[in-house]
Amino acid sequence: MDSLELQVENVKCGGCANAIQEGLSALHGIDEVKVDIESGTVSIHGEGYNDKDIHSKLNDLGYPVRG
Secondary structure, eight states: OEEEEEEBSOOOSHHHHHHHHHHHHTSTTEEEEEEETTTTEEEEEESSOOHHHHHHHHHHHTOOBOO
């Protein structure tokens, strides 16, 4: 299983975390998404997912990746 950890902007509450989890979980190859509200960290686990799709989905949701 592959994993990816990203720092994202605008994560302020549980609703933000839920939106990220639901949005990313719908993408191909993602099995688990964890969001740490305090640090703005999104941890993604799965196989065969596309990093570009993840970045695009986060931008669409309003939580762009830092850096």
